[in-house]
Amino acid sequence: MDERTGQEAAMQAEIVEGQGQQPPQGQRQEPMPQEAITHPAKLLRIASMVRELLDETRQASLDEPGRIRLRQIYERSVGELEEVLSPDLKEELASLAPPMQGVPSESEIRVAQAQLVGWLEGLFHGIQAALFAQQAAARAQFEELRRRGLPSAQQQEAPKPGQYL
Known part of the structure; x- marks a missing residue:
């Protein structure tokens, strides 16, 4: 497994909720990356479950029916993950998590x-990095708009007296 390739691909991942928003006037819209996650909450739930299963398999000795059940859960988890991933990420996941054949050993299950x-x-680190970059860009954009759009305190005129004074 090439960890760098997976991490580099994950760095370009983007959450796709809230699409269709128009960029502010005068700014060009960046093309959406090919890698996207359509249901981040589902992704998080599946990831938590897989992590818990890994912890359980480290602590328990598994008999054959238990290993078969874990293989089924693993394959279903991979299938569920593929539903929320873009084609690029789905392809990467499929290459890293091929289906298990027969009854896997405990070590095969743990490794998978x-x-x-x-x-x-x-993938989560990549999403987090992308979100931080988006926040920094939004913050810079907001500061620029604020600098151009709001007059400073020195430029504001003193209040004029009303007609009754």
Whole structure:
């Protein structure tokens, strides 16, 4: 697994809620990246579940029916994740999390789950970095608008007396 490639791809991920907003007048709209997440809350729930399963498999010895059940849960989790990912991220996930064949050993389950958790954490770090960058850009844009749009205190005129004074 190439961790750098996954992290670089995750750095370009963007949450897609609130699309359709127009950019402020005079500014060009940035093209939307190809990598997007359509349901971030679902992604977080699945990631939490996978992490808990990994912790449980580290602590417990699994018999064959338990390993089969964990394989089913793992494969369903990957399928659910694919529903909320863009095609690029979906393809990356599929290459990192191929379906398990037969009854996996405990170590195979642990490795697969740890790999999935690591990929999800890289994705979350990428989302977080993208959000920080968006916030910084919005803050700079707001400061620019404020600087251009509001007169300073020195430019404001003194209040004029009313007609009764």
